Amino acid sequence: MDQVLLFITLGFAGGAVYAVIAASIVSLHAATGVLNFAQGSLALWGVWVVAELRHSGTLVLPVGSIPLGSGPMAAWPAAGLGVLSVAALALAAHLLVFRPLRTAPPLAQVVASVGLMLAIASLVPLRFSTEGVLAPPILTERTLEAAGTVINVSDLILLATALTVAAALSAYLRFTRWGVATRAGAEDELAARLTGLSPDRLAAVMWLLTGAATALVAILAAPTLGLDPIGYMFYVLPGLAAALLARLTSIMVACLAGLAIGVLQSILLLLSTFDGWPVWAQAGLGDAVPFVIVVVALVILGRRLPARGALGTVRMPAVALPTRPWPTAGVLLAAAALAIGLTSGSWRFGVVTSIIMALIALSLVVLTGYLGQISLASMAFAGTGGFILSRATMAWNVPFPLSVLLSAGVATLVGVLVGLPALRVRGAQLAVVTLAGAVAVQQAAFANPALTPFEGNLIDGPTLFGWDLAVRDGTDLTTSAFAATVVVIVGVLAMAVVRLLAGFTGQSFLAVRSNERAAASVGIDVARVKLAGFALSAFLAGVGGCLIGYSRSQLSVESFNVIVGLSVLCMAYVGGITRVSGALIAGLIAPLGVLYTLLNTTLGLGHYYTLIAACALVLTAVLNPVGIAGGTSGLLHRRTPRKVVL
Amino acid sequence: MTEMLRLDAVTAGYAGIPAVRDIGLSVASGEIVAMLGPNGAGKTTTLRTAAGILTPMTGTVSAFGRPLRRRLEQNARAGLVLVPDTRGVFHSLTVRENLTLARRRNDNLDEVLDLFPALRELMGRRCGRLSGGEQQMLALAKALVHRPRVLLIDEMSMGLAPVAVQALLPSIRALADRFSVGVLLVEQHIDLALSIADRAVVLHHGRIVLTGPAAELRADRNAVAEAYFGASPTHDSSPA
Numbered sequence: 001m002d003q004v005l006l007f008i009t010l011g012f013a014g015g016a017v018y019a020v021i022a023a024s025i026v027s028l029h030a031a032t033g034v035l036n037f038a039q040g041s042l043a044l045w046g047v048w049v050v051a052e053l054r055h056s057g058t059l060v061l062p063v064g065s066i067p068l069g070s071g072p073m074a075a076w077p078a079a080g081l082g083v084l085s086v087a088a089l090a091l092a093a094h095l096l097v098f099r100p101l102r103t104a105p106p107l108a109q110v111v112a113s114v115g116l117m118l119a120i121a122s123l124v125p126l127r128f129s130t131e132g133v134l135a136p137p138i139l140t141e142r143t144l145e146a147a148g149t150v151i152n153v154s155d156l157i158l159l160a161t162a163l164t165v166a167a168a169l170s171a172y173l174r175f176t177r178w179g180v181a182t183r184a185g186a187e188d189e190l191a192a193r194l195t196g197l198s199p200d201r202l203a204a205v206m207w208l209l210t211g212a213a214t215a216l217v218a219i220l221a222a223p224t225l226g227l228d229p230i231g232y233m234f235y236v237l238p239g240l241a242a243a244l245l246a247r248l249t250s251i252m253v254a255c256l257a258g259l260a261i262g263v264l265q266s267i268l269l270l271l272s273t274f275d276g277w278p279v280w281a282q283a284g285l286g287d288a289v290p291f292v293i294v295v296v297a298l299v300i301l302g303r304r305l306p307a308r309g310a311l312g313t314v315r316m317p318a319v320a321l322p323t324r325p326w327p328t329a330g331v332l333l334a335a336a337a338l339a340i341g342l343t344s345g346s347w348r349f350g351v352v353t354s355i356i357m358a359l360i361a362l363s364l365v366v367l368t369g370y371l372g373q374i375s376l377a378s379m380a381f382a383g384t385g386g387f388i389l390s391r392a393t394m395a396w397n398v399p400f401p402l403s404v405l406l407s408a409g410v411a412t413l414v415g416v417l418v419g420l421p422a423l424r425v426r427g428a429q430l431a432v433v434t435l436a437g438a439v440a441v442q443q444a445a446f447a448n449p450a451l452t453p454f455e456g457n458l459i460d461g462p463t464l465f466g467w468d469l470a471v472r473d474g475t476d477l478t479t480s481a482f483a484a485t486v487v488v489i490v491g492v493l494a495m496a497v498v499r500l501l502a503g504f505t506g507q508s509f510l511a512v513r514s515n516e517r518a519a520a521s522v523g524i525d526v527a528r529v530k531l532a533g534f535a536l537s538a539f540l541a542g543v544g545g546c547l548i549g550y551s552r553s554q555l556s557v558e559s560f561n562v563i564v565g566l567s568v569l570c571m572a573y574v575g576g577i578t579r580v581s582g583a584l585i586a587g588l589i590a591p592l593g594v595l596y597t598l599l600n601t602t603l604g605l606g607h608y609y610t611l612i613a614a615c616a617l618v619l620t621a622v623l624n625p626v627g628i629a630g631g632t633s634g635l636l637h638r639r640t641p642r643k644v645v646l
Numbered sequence: 647m648t649e650m651l652r653l654d655a656v657t658a659g660y661a662g663i664p665a666v667r668d669i670g671l672s673v674a675s676g677e678i679v680a681m682l683g684p685n686g687a688g689k690t691t692t693l694r695t696a697a698g699i700l701t702p703m704t705g706t707v708s709a710f711g712r713p714l715r716r717r718l719e720q721n722a723r724a725g726l727v728l729v730p731d732t733r734g735v736f737h738s739l740t741v742r743e744n745l746t747l748a749r750r751r752n753d754n755l756d757e758v759l760d761l762f763p764a765l766r767e768l769m770g771r772r773c774g775r776l777s778g779g780e781q782q783m784l785a786l787a788k789a790l791v792h793r794p795r796v797l798l799i800d801e802m803s804m805g806l807a808p809v810a811v812q813a814l815l816p817s818i819r820a821l822a823d824r825f826s827v828g829v830l831l832v833e834q835h836i837d838l839a840l841s842i843a844d845r846a847v848v849l850h851h852g853r854i855v856l857t858g859p860a861a862e863l864r865a866d867r868n869a870v871a872e873a874y875f876g877a878s879p880t881h882d883s884s885p886a
Contacts, residue, residue: 196722
């Protein structure tokens, strides 16, 4: 019992951060309608600003630094500056990103929010020296004894701070005139302005308050939780889970749910030390908890068909159907052959990676662009394909191409499982579910030592009728035989998808995307169409994951981590998520693709790739919600209107 | 009567395409001007331009003797208040919150509630749970708490039962008289609108095709009907 109490209190620090992030997300959603995926990254920035101030006395800004003394700064002034710094960053996010997007489709807001999350997280290792920096205590180090257990007073203070901050945010929105006006502005901006209110200013106040609140608790908790160059970014997932449990309406419920998740994770840690606990469940189960909670909560709280009047939440950019697929395919095939023939080494690897990533981006075009289901789990589907391929080729000796079909089939099943919540969850909330699902798959499967062979996830090169199609041959990094195999597989799948989207399946997807109730009323089985979309998307991503596996010969969790998945979504969005041609552009600018090769080998800017990609994402979301393909297509076809589906 | 709102030769529309052309009209304090016309005639566009939501392509809009300000909220605070066809009330807030949200110093909440006594019983109820008629009452009350000098009312009767419309429209006459508010009223119930208005304009295909005192137009329904179905413009662009 004393151990249980101890682990409950040990969960307070993480739970407090989840709680304040959850409270901030609900508050921001109430004030602006934005579901802010970047709230964890704001906490990350604040923690590192304080660490640097306490290490060197320098205030690090996103651009430039201000030395504030010759030595380390005292704890509380540093914490104060950290809070102010994050509040200013949150205000800048409102003014530069979310204010221009206030009337944009939810997808644009989600993508911008993900872009901001990645941009801040990628700035941290660039702006701070993250090696060997510690977070010295800010709160008291005293302990007290209760029920035979020694409890850190700092953990109790963190618990009280999180509850107080959440109560203050709740009281602000509920009882103050500004708070009520903020809620009014979020509900109907035009009506608020016609009432004489300034929704922009009220939203700015909320960004400031939530930025400061999140930073305060994270900074106070950092000495307990430790410093990590990226970890705090993912604290947004339990935070989002708690916020969704509170149906994005109750700040206090969100706060309590966040605390409960922290405590539950801590208890699971305790349980994993018990003898009877299964080995496979010893790692990653805590990360899967938010996903399970989110799914259960949303499935219980959600509706199979959206309520009347709720359809605006799935508004998406227009889709342009391909008009001349065969000539375009011929040109692209010739271009791919030329690119493979004229390149070698890292450049050919970049070309092949771009082609594979285009296939994974196509899976997002199908699922998100055509079917309207915002999914952040594409890389988890790809990873499933890749990791099953490793078993299929090394342990079960399944020959190519059956190995690919088997692996993509398993990925398809995972896709259907992750897609099940989509029957009741929509819009930005589905993005949260799929992201939580991706993290759960990553931590519980890809990164689980119990499921990883001793020698690592090796992959045997493909052969077909005795013909060696392996990626490497001596010093040749990417053989032309493997490159041709990739082109053929991706080309065949892409054409199949284009044919499918041009037919009844595509029409059903678009009908569901446009209006689920209307689609159901004309006899379309919305649930089946959604699951078919998830299955098709996961199959494509699974094949992509297999091709990535063959191209690397060995897989690690880093090959398919959530950040790569988010980057692919970014790329797909920047390319144009509602167009097949957008997937091609996404492939060119995807991680380790042609643009990355150019930045890394020619310009020496590989370290800045994620930052550049994230900023491009935010800029595209703000300036051009239909992506590059949509923008260029609009220019090219200004005189000849295309068939456009809204 | 003092002129409160004036549109001079206003052309306005969407994405560079005019929806109304050469509109000229004015509203004085305590005066109700009814704006009539078939669907698509440009009534709402004219109203949105008068409120400052749309910027005129050509022509000018002035309120209280000076051009409209750039920000909508500034115009609202100055006393130019639009009650949109969507009613402009906040469904997640209570009736009290809706009303107090709009309050300024020297508000007249008690006077407004005297005009709509039914709202006194509903102060704690969330607006989303009100009936259509109650929401419309709240929309008017919310607009009046501002102490507006000009009210722009867009199809107040939309979605309401005829009985509710008959009960609500006369309250607009009462508030114009009691608070000396100038009202530009877009309405599809022609007889009711003409019965409470001082003057009326009829729009067709984005142009004013008929203007005159409301009582005269009410007496000459044929002229109004002809205007509805597209009679030639009989009106220049100077304010009616």
